[in-house]
Amino acid sequence: MLLKIIDVDSPADCMKLWEVIPKDYLSDSLMALLRKVLSDAIRSIVVEYPYVDKDYRSTYYGFYSKRHRTYDKFCFRLHFFLRQIESDAALIVGRESYVGSMVLRPTEVATLGRTLLSPRAIKGFKGYICETAFKNNLHGLDLPINTFPHIMQDTDVTVCAHAVCWMIARYYSERYAVYPERLTYDIACAIKDVSFGRTIPSRGITLGQVSEVLNSIGFQPELFIRELYKDDEPDFFHDVLYSYVESGIPIVAAMHKKEHAVAILGHGVLLSAVETVKALDWKKPFLPARRCCPSFVINDDNRLPFNFICDAEGLGDSYRLSDVDGFAVPLYEKMYLSADNILKIYPKWASGNLVTLEKKPTYVSRVFMTSSRSYKRSLTVLQDMDPLLRKTQIELPMPKFIWIVELSEPLLYDQKKVNYRWIVDATANPYEKFPFLLIHDSEKMIIYDRTYRDKIYEVKFTKRLSPFAIFENNLRRYT
Amino acid sequence: MNREIKVEYCFEEKAKILERDSDKLKEYAKHFENDVLPEIKKIERKKSSAKEFAYQLRVSGFIIYNE
Numbered sequence: 001m002l003l004k005i006i007d008v009d010s011p012a013d014c015m016k017l018w019e020v021i022p023k024d025y026l027s028d029s030l031m032a033l034l035r036k037v038l039s040d041a042i043r044s045i046v047v048e049y050p051y052v053d054k055d056y057r058s059t060y061y062g063f064y065s066k067r068h069r070t071y072d073k074f075c076f077r078l079h080f081f082l083r084q085i086e087s088d089a090a091l092i093v094g095r096e097s098y099v100g101s102m103v104l105r106p107t108e109v110a111t112l113g114r115t116l117l118s119p120r121a122i123k124g125f126k127g128y129i130c131e132t133a134f135k136n137n138l139h140g141l142d143l144p145i146n147t148f149p150h151i152m153q154d155t156d157v158t159v160c161a162h163a164v165c166w167m168i169a170r171y172y173s174e175r176y177a178v179y180p181e182r183l184t185y186d187i188a189c190a191i192k193d194v195s196f197g198r199t200i201p202s203r204g205i206t207l208g209q210v211s212e213v214l215n216s217i218g219f220q221p222e223l224f225i226r227e228l229y230k231d232d233e234p235d236f237f238h239d240v241l242y243s244y245v246e247s248g249i250p251i252v253a254a255m256h257k258k259e260h261a262v263a264i265l266g267h268g269v270l271l272s273a274v275e276t277v278k279a280l281d282w283k284k285p286f287l288p289a290r291r292c293c294p295s296f297v298i299n300d301d302n303r304l305p306f307n308f309i310c311d312a313e314g315l316g317d318s319y320r321l322s323d324v325d326g327f328a329v330p331l332y333e334k335m336y337l338s339a340d341n342i343l344k345i346y347p348k349w350a351s352g353n354l355v356t357l358e359k360k361p362t363y364v365s366r367v368f369m370t371s372s373r374s375y376k377r378s379l380t381v382l383q384d385m386d387p388l389l390r391k392t393q394i395e396l397p398m399p400k401f402i403w404i405v406e407l408s409e410p411l412l413y414d415q416k417k418v419n420y421r422w423i424v425d426a427t428a429n430p431y432e433k434f435p436f437l438l439i440h441d442s443e444k445m446i447i448y449d450r451t452y453r454d455k456i457y458e459v460k461f462t463k464r465l466s467p468f469a470i471f472e473n474n475l476r477r478y479t
Numbered sequence: 480m481n482r483e484i485k486v487e488y489c490f491e492e493k494a495k496i497l498e499r500d501s502d503k504l505k506e507y508a509k510h511f512e513n514d515v516l517p518e519i520k521k522i523e524r525k526k527s528s529a530k531e532f533a534y535q536l537r538v539s540g541f542i543i544y545n546e
Contacts, residue, residue: 161538193534204539211533223529225536254536261538326529326536338526344518352510354503391489430519433511434504446497447490456504457494 002088002139003076006045011035020047021076025104025111037304039123044085044094048138050074053103055114055166058183059157063200064107072106075113079138080121091141098143101136105154112152114170115305116145119478122306127297128475129266129306130248132175146476148250148265149174150305157188159202161261163301164252165190165213168263168330171250172217179218190216207254207326210261214252219330222338226325235290236343238321239367242267242290243339244329246368248474251330253298253309255323260300262319264327266475268295268308273364273410282362286347287410289366296321334427335369335401341430342367346405346422355441357407357420364413366406366470369426372398374473385468386461389445393423397451398437401426404471417467425450440465 006016014034017026053075064071082097099121103113116134119125129148136143149170153163166187172179182190190213191199196206207223214221229237241264244251250265271292276282280291295310300318309319346367350357357363376398379390403424408417420440428435434456438447442465447457488494497504 159539204537206534207536207538208530208534210538211530222526223533225525225529225532227532228525228529254533254538256536256538259537259539326533328533338522340522340525341519344522345515348510348515349507351514352507354507388490395488430523431516433508445490447494449488452486456497456499457490458497458503459490459494 001048001050003047003049005085005087006047007084008042008045011038011040014038014045017045017047017078020049021104024108025076025106027108027111030104030112033304037123038080039082039099039121041082042080042099042121043083043097044081046079046081046085046091046138048077048079051077051103053077053105053113055151055184056103056105056107058185059154059188062185062189063157075106076104078102078104079136079143080117082120088139091139095141095143098136098145100145100147101143107154107156109155110152112304115150115152116147117150117305118145118147119306122304125306126479127266127268127295127306127308128477129297130171130250130474131476132171134174148263148299148305150299150301151184152301154184156201158184159204160301161205161207161210161252161254162187162202162213164261164263164299165210165217167265167299168214168250168252169217171265172219172330182217187213204259207252207261207328210252210254210328214328214330217330220333220335222329222331224327224329224340235288236340239288239290239343240339241296241324241327242288242293243343243367243369245296246289246366246474247339247370249329249331249369252328253324254326254328255319256325258319258323260302260319262298262300262309264296264298264309266297267293268297268310273408273413277362277410285350285362286365286407287362288343289364289413292364292413332401334399337403337424337426337428337430337435339367339369342403342405342424345430345435346424349422349436349439354446355420355439356443357441360409362410363407363419364410366408366413366418367403368471368474369401369403370471370474371400372402373400375402375404375423375471378471378473382469384466386463386465388459388461389440389465392445392447392459393438396437396447396449398423399425399427402437406470408467408470412467413470416470416472418470419465419467421468421471 100117102115173181405422407420422439
């Protein structure tokens with residue numbers, strides 16, 4: 001039920017929550033976090049109690065009820081609004097200003113449960129994130145919210161890596177019917193390798209065990225370890241990571257030395273490519289778009305959602321990108337070709353004379369995966385692409401997922417335009433000579449109908465190709 | 480039932496079919512063997528050992544905000 005409506009004029013007014021919520025649920029440190037991080041634009045917090053939280057209940061029945069000490073079965077849930085809510089009758093009017101909810105568990109330690117907060121509820125957040133639609137219900141009223149889910153480890157059943165797996169699992173189960181919903185206790189029980197000792201109470205898990213958890217949910221996780229890429233170009237490991245993040249795939253990043261794991265679910269504001277080329281004095285033919293991305297958005301279970309991890313000192317206050325020793329990417333079954341393969345293959349199509357790029361000092365290369373459905377949908381509204389190139393891609397049979405390589409002159413990249421866009425079959429074998437579906441230059445396109453005719457075609461454009469708009473459907477931008 | 484379903488892509492009228500033994504594709508195939516394949520083999524070797532490394536990357540839980 002609706003316990004109290006708290007008017008908020010400044011973050012300090014969050015202290016009024018203690019008038020109804022005991023400190024077992026809302027500690028001093030969590031209160032400090034709320035005051036520091038919540039947006040100044042929040043005008044009302046609605047307190048709901050008793051709230052049955054399915055995730056807390058899963059750990060309650062699996063663990064807390066077995067303790068000698070008595071734990072409350074119920075939780076508090078806070079709902080945040082950007083406009084003032086006078087009474088429960090005014091909820092329907094305030095619905096448009098709803099920016100999400102957080103559950104407070106009675107666990108005394110790490111009490112922040114399932115948190116569905118919009119980035120608009122976070123002070124000064126700017127960036128690009130994976131998000132999906134959730135629907136809360138308060139007092140019989142549906143309250144929709146678009147976000148990426150967050151939860152804090154409870155330190156008994158779940159640790160940071162479990163919390164991150166939960167965030168990813170809940171994001172996918174809410175977004176795609178093919179993925180089952182997994183509650184926090186299910187996540188903790190999904191580990192099959194017990195060679196490190198008992199799993200509950202948890203003393204931490206390995207990245208390998210994270211992979212087991214993701215596998216139990218229906219993913220085919222791909223693992224990337226920094227140590228194995230040390231003989232490559234220094235930033236190749238980060239280029240691979242960026243490709244998956246730009247694909248809208250949230251990943252589990254493991255920081256061995258920091259003994260921590262976080263979810264990387266987006267990236268921060270991008271730098272100008274023109275400035276980046278100048279600053280790095282870049283002379284190579286391709287500048288990976290990652291170099292224009294100095295920060296990634298993370299959900300760190302020790303904090304509220306939507307923090308940053310950076311290259312250097314900056315927005316992120318605790319971790320550097322160099323702290324990430326490995327990461328697990330939860331891939332759909334039919335995503336076979338991995339990012340490191342495609343990052344190595346695409347430059348050779350130009351150097352191998354399949355296509356001839358206009359001579360420019362450098363092209364910014366943006367490499368990411370998307371579903372062919374989402375891609376073809378974007379083509380239907382793309383006005384500035386050559387009609388033949390557009391129709392060819394719409395007609396060409398494509399697998400469920402495709403890799404896309406976008407090449408832009410730096411100035412065009414800053415204007416969100418591309419010179420060339422190549423489409424690659426994500427189900428291809430990495431040893432195939434021709435894994436692409438369509439590559440092109442300004443004069444011609446090479447089309448490989450891999451499934452119906454099994455033929456490679458060359459088609460000349462009637463007029464020289466002009467730049468067209470970048471593909472931006474994978475991540476949602478908050479400015 | 481034996482019938483042919485005629486399918487024609489919008490680009491086919493203007494298209495030239497590149498045979499696998501055409502000079503253009505043969506040139507790229509050679510380039511692939513020399514320049515691409517060794518890199519791909521190296522990458523696939525890395526991925527096959529990633530699992531062993533992953534079981535050494537321990538990530539424990541700890542609470543910063545209470546410190």
